[in-house]
Amino acid sequence: MxxxxxxxxxxxxxxxxxxxxxxxxxxxxxxxxxxxxxxxxxxxxxxxxxxxxxxxxxxxxxxxxxxxxxxxxxxxxxxxxxxxxxxxxxxxxxxxxxxxxxxxxxxxxxxxxxxxxxxxxxxxxxxxxxxxxxxxxxxxxxxxxxxxxxxxxxxxxxxxxxxxxxxxxxxxxxxxxxxxxxxxxxxxDKQKNEIDVIYQVWDSVQKRWLPNVKNDEDYAGVFGHSVCGAFANLTSGNIIYAVHYKGGKWLPEVRNRSDYAGIYGKSIDGLMMKTDTEKTLKYRIHLKKAKKWLPWVTGYNKKDSENGYAGILGQEIDAIQIKVV
Ligand SMILES: [Zn+2]
Known part of the structure; x- marks a missing residue:
């Protein structure tokens, strides 16, 4: 005010x-x-x-x-x-x-x-x-x-x-x-202190990294094309994330762009992310077959299917969206 x-x-x-x-x-x-x-x-x-x-x-x-x-x-x-x-x-x-x-x-x-x-x-x-x-x-x-x-x-x-x-x-x-x-x-200055998340996904059909997306201005992915990997960073502070691949397991967590999360050729069905900043990450995924977005989640816990990760294990993801709040 x-x-x-x-x-x-x-x-x-x-x-x-x-x-x-x-x-x-x-x-x-x-x-x-x-x-x-x-x-x-x-x-x-x-x-x-x-x-x-x-x-x-x-x-x-x-x-x-x-x-x-x-x-x-x-x-x-x-x-x-x-x-x-x-x-x-x-x-x-x-x-x-x-x-x-x-x-x-x-x-x-x-x-x-x-x-x-x-x-x-x-x-x-x-x-x-x-x-x-x-x-x-x-x-x-x-x-x-x-x-x-x-x-x-x-x-x-x-x-x-x-x-x-x-x-x-x-x-x-x-x-x-x-x-x-x-x-x-x-x-x-207050606006400058805001943190943006920049991210992209690997498209299994085009077999390449799609262009970077900022916040929820857009989403990363092409509907109908499974996502095999994710790459993300923040404009300030760190983002830590991991993906689960279909029929497999949670892969080691990744920090910023030191590596990407995923394996080329393996569709992901789970994603979890967190940040060490004072901000909260909100993220959600789009289901390829069901053709719908699941609710936003904020947690980081592979045992919590409600709010610990985004996705339903067994169902391929074709798009992700992230915002910092
Ligand atoms: Zn005077």
């Missing part, structure tokens, strides 16, 4: 005073960073709400913003700002992250993670983690920080905060900080 978080671009497009000396509004800089944070977080299972009016039309009141995130059940809030010393160019420079004046341990942790990344990624001077009872972060129910990503009237900072690269650096600090704080894994 998604985790819900809140981002807040400070002020509104028409908020007086909050701007660079040449008239770029603070909200529009905050908004660009928030948009980039959202983009960078899109690989995670997160639901992100914006507390400001995300077209900037109105400067949403602090009370409304506060009420919105308290009501919405978000797990944290990060408010994005840019600093100003006065209304004219100055040498002011650097980034800051604020908690309220009574920070919880979580506030302090979130602030520290984001602050360190901001200093590293933006290359701007670190002015420190500070405390102030800004309305938007002044509660102790959920972790809340307010970031100041550089000075709008600072001659040095201006170049960075108005550049694509500078905005991205600010956004990267916050997005990575949030992911690290919440201990999130990318959805894509």
């Amino acid at each position: 998604s985790i819900k978080i809140a981002l807040d671009a400070g002020h509104g497009l028409n908020t007086a005073g909050k701007q660079t000396p040449d008239g770029i509004k603070e909200w529009s800089l905050n908004d660009k960073v928030c948009d980039k944070i959202q983009e960078l977080l899109c690989g995670y299972d997160l639901e992100i709400i914006r507390l400001d009016n995300d077209e900037g039309r109105v400067d949403e009141s602090l009370q409304n913003r506060f009420a919105k995130y308290i009501k919405s059940g978000v797990k944290l809030i990060v408010s994005i700002h840019h600093n100003a010393l006065k209304s004219d160019w100055s040498s002011a420079t650097g980034v800051e992250v604020y908690t309220d004046k009574n920070p919880t341990a979580e506030d302090a942790k979130l602030a520290e993670i984001i602050y360190n990344k901001m200093v590293a990624y933006t290359g701007l001077r670190g002015r420190g983690i500070k405390q102030s009872d800004f309305y938007i972060i002044n509660q102790d129910r959920i972790p809340a920080v307010l970031c100041e990503g550089g000075f709008m009237d600072g001659e040095n900072d201006y170049k960075i905060i108005t550049s694509e690269a500078g905005q991205k650096a600010y956004a990267k600090s916050v997005s990575e900080g949030i992911a690290e704080f919440l201990g999130l894994n990318k959805v894509a």
Whole structure:
């Protein structure tokens, strides 16, 4: 289930005073960073709400913003700002992250993670983690920080905060900080951790190995052609398997593709497989004569004809299917 978080671009497009000396509004800089944070977080299972009016039309009141995130059940809030010393160019420079004046341990942790990344990624001077009872972060129910990503009237900072690269650096600090704080894994990484099984069978009619099949996207075998051998591996971890041949016995178990299981010319009527990974193998076989799939099995025990192996001894197999769950 998604985790819900809140981002807040400070002020509104028409908020007086909050701007660079040449008239770029603070909200529009905050908004660009928030948009980039959202983009960078899109690989995670997160639901992100914006507390400001995300077209900037109105400067949403602090009370409304506060009420919105308290009501919405978000797990944290990060408010994005840019600093100003006065209304004219100055040498002011650097980034800051604020908690309220009574920070919880979580506030302090979130602030520290984001602050360190901001200093590293933006290359701007670190002015420190500070405390102030800004309305938007002044509660102790959920972790809340307010970031100041550089000075709008600072001659040095201006170049960075108005550049694509500078905005991205600010956004990267916050997005990575949030992911690290919440201990999130990318959805894509989770998929990468999935294990595939790749397998093929030896066809007694064509007298050759049929092409490899992945998971249950297809099955290995040609209906009507007895299977004499199986070859299998996993994309991670080991698969151990053995086959029984018709009128014979269980052959020695095989590990991955160190060998194949079977004897060319001998039809198999039983198959059992297992893995040493945390996953479970589900496998089933198709009966050549009965022309049907038997139920999926998960066990590995030649004495258990219910769930210990796939097949009915005495009945030839013409196809197999395997999946990792
Ligand atoms: Zn501001």
